[in-house]
Amino acid sequence: MTETLPLPDDRKARRNVGVLVLAQAVLGAQMPMLFTIGGLAGQSLAPTPCLATLPISLVVLGSMLAATPVSGIMQKYGRRTGFFTGALFGTIGAIVGATGLYLASFPIFLLGSLLTGVYMSAQGFYRFAATDTASDSFRPKAISYVMAGGLAAAVIGPQLVKVTADAMVIPFLGTYLAMITLNVAGSFLFLFLDIPKPVAPAHDAPKGRTRRELITTPRIAVAVIVATVSYMLMNLVMTSAPLAVVGCGFDKGNAADVVTSHVLAMYVPSFFTGHLIARFGVHKIMGLGLLILASAGFVALQGVELENFFGTLILLGIGWNFGFIGATTMLSGAHAPSERGRMQGLNDLIVFGGVTLGSLASGGLMNCAGSSPEAGWSAVNLAMVPLLVLAGGALIWLVMRPKDDTLA
Numbered sequence: 097m098t099e100t101l102p103l104p105d106d107r108k109a110r111r112n113v114g115v116l117v118l119a120q121a122v123l124g125a126q127m128p129m130l131f132t133i134g135g136l137a138g139q140s141l142a143p144t145p146c147l148a149t150l151p152i153s154l155v156v157l158g159s160m161l162a163a164t165p166v167s168g169i170m171q172k173y174g175r176r177t178g179f180f181t182g183a184l185f186g187t188i189g190a191i192v193g194a195t196g197l198y199l200a201s202f203p204i205f206l207l208g209s210l211l212t213g214v215y216m217s218a219q220g221f222y223r224f225a226a227t228d229t230a231s232d233s234f235r236p237k238a239i240s241y242v243m244a245g246g247l248a249a250a251v252i253g254p255q256l257v258k259v260t261a262d263a264m265v266i267p268f269l270g271t272y273l274a275m276i277t278l279n280v281a282g283s284f285l286f287l288f289l290d291i292p293k294p295v296a297p298a299h300d301a302p303k304g305r306t307r308r309e310l311i312t313t314p315r316i317a318v319a320v321i322v323a324t325v326s327y328m329l330m331n332l333v334m335t336s337a338p339l340a341v342v343g344c345g346f347d348k349g350n351a352a353d354v355v356t357s358h359v360l361a362m363y364v365p366s367f368f369t370g371h372l373i374a375r376f377g378v379h380k381i382m383g384l385g386l387l388i389l390a391s392a393g394f395v396a397l398q399g400v401e402l403e404n405f406f407g408t409l410i411l412l413g414i415g416w417n418f419g420f421i422g423a424t425t426m427l428s429g430a431h432a433p434s435e436r437g438r439m440q441g442l443n444d445l446i447v448f449g450g451v452t453l454g455s456l457a458s459g460g461l462m463n464c465a466g467s468s469p470e471a472g473w474s475a476v477n478l479a480m481v482p483l484l485v486l487a488g489g490a491l492i493w494l495v496m497r498p499k500d501d502t503l504a
Contacts, residue, residue, distance in 0.1 A: 111288075112225070112226065112229055113226050115285055116289075117241060118285050119285045119286065120222055120243070121252065122249075122252075122282035124245065124249035124253075125248070125253040125256065126190070126215070126275045127216065127219070127249065128257075129274070130151075131152060132338055132355045133271055134152040135148050135149045135338055136339070136351075137197065137205070137267070137268045140267065146459060148463055149459030150206060150456070150459060151193075151209040152455050153455040155212050156451045156455045157452045158209070158210040160213070161213070162185075162217035163220070163445040163448060166182065166217045167437050167441030176287075178221065179218055179225075180286055181214070181218060183279050183282060185211050187276055187280060187283075188211050189212030189214070190275040192204060192205075192208030194269055195208070196208055197268055198269060208272075220444050221440065223424055224424075224436075226239055228291050236374055236421075237370035237374075239424055239425060241366065243363055243369075243417070246362060246363035249363070250358075250362065254352040254353070254355050304432055304438065307442050310435060310438065311446075313430065314494055315430040316431065316439070318426075318494040319426040321486065322419055322422070322423040322487050323443065324449075324450040325386075325419070326389065328447075328453065328454040329480050330412055332455070332457060332480070333409070333458075334358060335454075335455050336459070336472070337354055337358070338352075339462050339463070339469070340469055340473040341402075341405055344400045344469050354402075354406055357409055357410050358410065362413035365418065370425075373425055381422040383491055385416070385418030385419030385422060386415065386419055386487055387415075388411055389484060391411050392408050392409075392411035392415060393477040395408045419487075427439070427443060461479060
């Protein structure tokens, strides 16, 4: 008679996932708010239109610079401390950003954006925290559920922009005050998080691979490449979208609706992405994500009607979801527990480094690469091609190479 193995007990993991879903919904709402108004507010303060998206670039740069320190804090003091730190910097960044708007100071506004990047970095670890207490079978679903928390953020954030953008004499000042409230209220959620602090390794414990050894491991290298390209292209196009929508004759409300549709498309698939990965395999879902990103660029190049913007941004969100969650799932199974802090920090440093470059390029391509908003929008979408070729080629190489150890 065959012995039946007991099913893994994921009660603690499910509770932690619930907390992280709420955090993604409440605290995460500030990110679509920032991406909706960052370029428009920057355009009103910047000395040249070419720097309009610099505030968004500074958010992403702050996230990149904070990735390794935030990962180190979580490795030493636990996830809860790291997430509280992120919410604190989100609050400070919103206060400084509001001050920059009040004083009409572009440098102060940029400083606020940079500080807010620390929150963005901490939010990026929600998906990894979901796996800390999860069984192997629950892990991809845990990541998907936490990412699905962004569904509420997709609705809350842009709708708050509609209510607050012109609520005060100074445009967008009310939006930044709303972000302060979100950070303060959302930080209390982490009191209910139950993830043990990592045990300090013994002196004779295995140290794990170095950063260089980790990043040259094929599965890890391809996971990082696909995650970076997926996030970079999503940010490249999304950052320019509100400027393109308004530049092509539509209003700020239309821009907010386009961003809402995009963020919904980013997170709605999360309800089933984990199931798709479990059924069809992580490589196929990552490849599908890259194909959908390519189709987003194709739709954008067909015209600048409102339906083109909606179609492009919806496909962009779905492609990002499949590519990024797939890459995160592959990465989470490609390193040992002792390498967690080192690898996750390195991953987000690289990913958000790429996103920073994409965000910086977005404003220049949109406002300075052509004689009209239409030409700038085309330049943004054509810039996707070489990066999609890189990620697709890397994934095909990984699939075709001889199979070996799961951590390789």
